[in-house]
Amino acid sequence: MADWTPLGDRAIRFARPERSARAIVHAVRAWPGVVDVVVARGEVAAYFSAAIDRRRARAIDDAIRALASAPDDPAPVHEHVLRARYDGPDLAEVARALAMPVDEVCTRHAAAIYTVETMGFAPGFAYLSGLDPALELPRRATPRTRVASGAIAIAGRQTAVYPFDSPGGWHWIGAVIDAAMFGADGPLLQLGDRVRFARCGVR
Amino acid sequence: MTAASGQLVVVRALGLITVQDLGRPGHMHEAVPPGGALAIERLVAANRAVRNPNGAPAIEVLGQLIVRAVHAVEVATDQHGTRTLAAGEDFTVTSEPNRVAYLALRGGIDAPLVLGGRGALLCAGIGGLVRAGQTFDAADLDAKNAKPAPVHAPNSAIRLVAGPDREAFLPEALERLTSSDYKISPSSNRVGTRLDGPPLLRSDAPEISRPMVIGAIEVPRDGTPIVLGPEHPTTGGYPIIAVVARAELGRLFSIRIGGAVRFTVAATTTPATAETRRRARARR
Numbered sequence: 001m002a003d004w005t006p007l008g009d010r011a012i013r014f015a016r017p018e019r020s021a022r023a024i025v026h027a028v029r030a031w032p033g034v035v036d037v038v039v040a041r042g043e044v045a046a047y048f049s050a051a052i053d054r055r056r057a058r059a060i061d062d063a064i065r066a067l068a069s070a071p072d073d074p075a076p077v078h079e080h081v082l083r084a085r086y087d088g089p090d091l092a093e094v095a096r097a098l099a100m101p102v103d104e105v106c107t108r109h110a111a112a113i114y115t116v117e118t119m120g121f122a123p124g125f126a127y128l129s130g131l132d133p134a135l136e137l138p139r140r141a142t143p144r145t146r147v148a149s150g151a152i153a154i155a156g157r158q159t160a161v162y163p164f165d166s167p168g169g170w171h172w173i174g175a176v177i178d179a180a181m182f183g184a185d186g187p188l189l190q191l192g193d194r195v196r197f198a199r200c201g202v203r
Numbered sequence: 204m205t206a207a208s209g210q211l212v213v214v215r216a217l218g219l220i221t222v223q224d225l226g227r228p229g230h231m232h233e234a235v236p237p238g239g240a241l242a243i244e245r246l247v248a249a250n251r252a253v254r255n256p257n258g259a260p261a262i263e264v265l266g267q268l269i270v271r272a273v274h275a276v277e278v279a280t281d282q283h284g285t286r287t288l289a290a291g292e293d294f295t296v297t298s299e300p301n302r303v304a305y306l307a308l309r310g311g312i313d314a315p316l317v318l319g320g321r322g323a324l325l326c327a328g329i330g331g332l333v334r335a336g337q338t339f340d341a342a343d344l345d346a347k348n349a350k351p352a353p354v355h356a357p358n359s360a361i362r363l364v365a366g367p368d369r370e371a372f373l374p375e376a377l378e379r380l381t382s383s384d385y386k387i388s389p390s391s392n393r394v395g396t397r398l399d400g401p402p403l404l405r406s407d408a409p410e411i412s413r414p415m416v417i418g419a420i421e422v423p424r425d426g427t428p429i430v431l432g433p434e435h436p437t438t439g440g441y442p443i444i445a446v447v448a449r450a451e452l453g454r455l456f457s458i459r460i461g462g463a464v465r466f467t468v469a470a471t472t473t474p475a476t477a478e479t480r481r482r483a484r485a486r487r
Contacts, residue, residue: 005367008446009469011416013367025232036231038414038437045414047231051449119234120412120438123327126234164328182327186318187233 004060011047012060016040017067021118022192026073031063032056039118039191077192082161084110084152084197086174090140094154094171097137108132109152109173110199114159116189124163124187128195131157143169150175152197163187177201211270211278211308211339214293218266219392220333222312223305225258226433227320234437237417238324241265241303241393241432242453244354245281249307251349252279259311259344260321262333264304268296276341277309281354301356301457302387310341326394326434361455362469363420363445371408371442372422379403380420380428380444381466388427389460394436395421395429396456398464402426403444410440418447418455430455 004014017024021039028037028046033056036047052060086106095102114128131154139155144167147153151162153170162168163181177200181188189195223246226239240246240263247257255261262268270278272288279285280296282304288294298304314321314330323330365377379401388397403426415421419431421441430447447455448469458464 006364006446007367007414007416007443008364008418008449010449011446013414021232029232035228036237038231040413040438042411043413045416047228047416118438119232120414121234121436123235123324124233164326184317186230186235191232 004064006052007045009051010049011045012052013043013045014064016042016044017064017070019067019070020072020192021116022077023070023072024067025191026075027067027070028063032059038120040120041118073192077194078190079194079196080189081196081198082179083177083200084174085177085201086110086152086199087201088151088153088172088174090153090171091173094135094137094173098135100134105135105173106199108135109154109159110197112196114195116191116193116195117158119187119189119191122162122164122166124182124189126160126187126189126191126193126195128159128189129157131159133157137171139169140171143167144172147172148175150179150181152176161189210273210276210341212273213268213333213335213337213339214271215267215269216333216335216337217268218264218298220262220264220266220268221323221325221393222260222314222330222333223263223322224260224320226322227318227324230318231437235318235324235327236433236435236437238320238322238433240305240322240453241456242281242301242305244352244453245301245303245457246305246307248281248352248354249279249305250311251346251352252281252285253277253307253309254346254349255307255309255311256344256346256349259307259342260314261305261307261312262296262339263322264296264298264306265302266298268306268333270294270296270306270339273338279307281305298459300459302459302462303457308339308341311344313340313342324434356454356457360465360467361451362448363466364448365445365468366443368408368413368442368444371406372444373404373406376403376405376422376444377468381468383465385428385464385466387458387460387462387464391460393432393434395431398428398430400428403428405442408442410442412438412440415439415443416446418449418452419443420445420447432456
């Protein structure tokens with residue numbers, strides 16, 4: 001049984017069906033009256049151009065049920081290779097906490113192929129899944145007030161590249177080189193994209 | 204373009220001053236918030252006064268702005284209607300007695316189209332703060348049949364839709380929100396408007412990163428309510444006790460810093476519908 005709750009008078013929130021964020025966004029954006037969609041880890045929100053009346057409310061029930069078998073977005077998935085320098089201010093601390101040489105942290109991080117799982121927190125901020133389980137750490141006890149744009153960071157089973165200077169609670173282990181994470185056309189990384197880091201420089 | 208050399212030059216800019224339009228919907232799945240004017244109806248009123256389309260880019264002033272006309276030019280604000288400035292004449296726009304005012308230029312402010320919008324989105328590095336010395340050209344937007352749009356700002360309570368995270372609060376929290384006087388905190392911006400007043404106490408429910416919406420009243424552990432504005436993060440971990448009705452956002456965001464606000468829960472068909480279905484299921 002589909003269920004949803006109002007998120008104000010022009011948006012709804014519902015439990016995330018077991019589909020990729022990419023497939024959900026593609027399907028929900030095609031619903032009549034929908035202008036935006038946000039997919040978080042456990043929930044989805046759909047934003048409408050007008051208030052939700054009873055007729056639309058009934059249609060939403062059916063549409064949410066249909067999401068369980070929604071096809072994937074036919075648009076191609078992009079693959080990115082981001083040149084990375086592993087010299088972040090938290091790198092030594094991360095290595096200590098994991099009881100692992102610094103070099104191994106870098107090697108393991110650069111060996112994986114990541115997928116953009118969800119987007120949120122800041123414009124163009126992509127949560128990348130696929131982190132080596134050996135690199136799993138809780139967030140920093142005290143968040144940093146400023147993490148630089150281009151910073152590569154890890155927390156839990158995820159990694160990310162900060163598109164803009166911002167506060168941040170993740171472990172800052174490096175930086176991308178020469179990559180505009182947010183350009184005139186919007187974010188470089190999109191839902192479903194595959195990402196690899198190519199280790200450059202001394203470390 | 205009607206003038207290449209600039210029609211307005213900024214003499215003085217004090218506060219949070221940006222070019223704004225109706226925002227750039229359609230990018231929230233990329234974690235780009237909708238942006239746009241804090242008080243849409245005031246943007247529309249200023250634009251219509253100079254026969255611009257409703258959503259033409261105009262200058263949003265939270266503070267004070269002094270501009271000088273380079274050539275004779277027609278401008279308007281949401282509060283004071285249309286003015287024709289002579290070449291060299293200074294014009295002051297002050298958001299007082301409200302929090303925000305709009306300065307429209309006949310034809311619209313000429314600003315580049317980025318991701319479907321022409322306004323500043325500071326959190327995404329799009330556009331920037333208006334500064335002294337900056338010049339503005341007019342675009343050539345026109346709405347011949349624009350009717351005046353006076354702004355009605357009744358002093359009644361701001362309507363809310365309750366929830367969706369009521370379980371994350373102590374039972375009396377919503378009652379407290381709707382029965383207390385809150386004041387607009389000075390530490391407010393386009394990301395969020397903080398409310399000074401009785402704290403809204405939370406239960407022990409864990410913080411989960413969930414989708415956010417403009418107008419959501421999110422509450423950190425200390426209980427201080429924050430109303431999300433046009434530049435809000437698209438996801439966040441603070442629970443939402445209620446969401447401001449969309450039609451009320453401009454009125455709420457127009458209340459001056461330190462000004463009082465009261466809230467009331469609106470009866471809307473939507474929550475009733477969802478609630479009715481839940482009850483119907485429970486009976487089955």
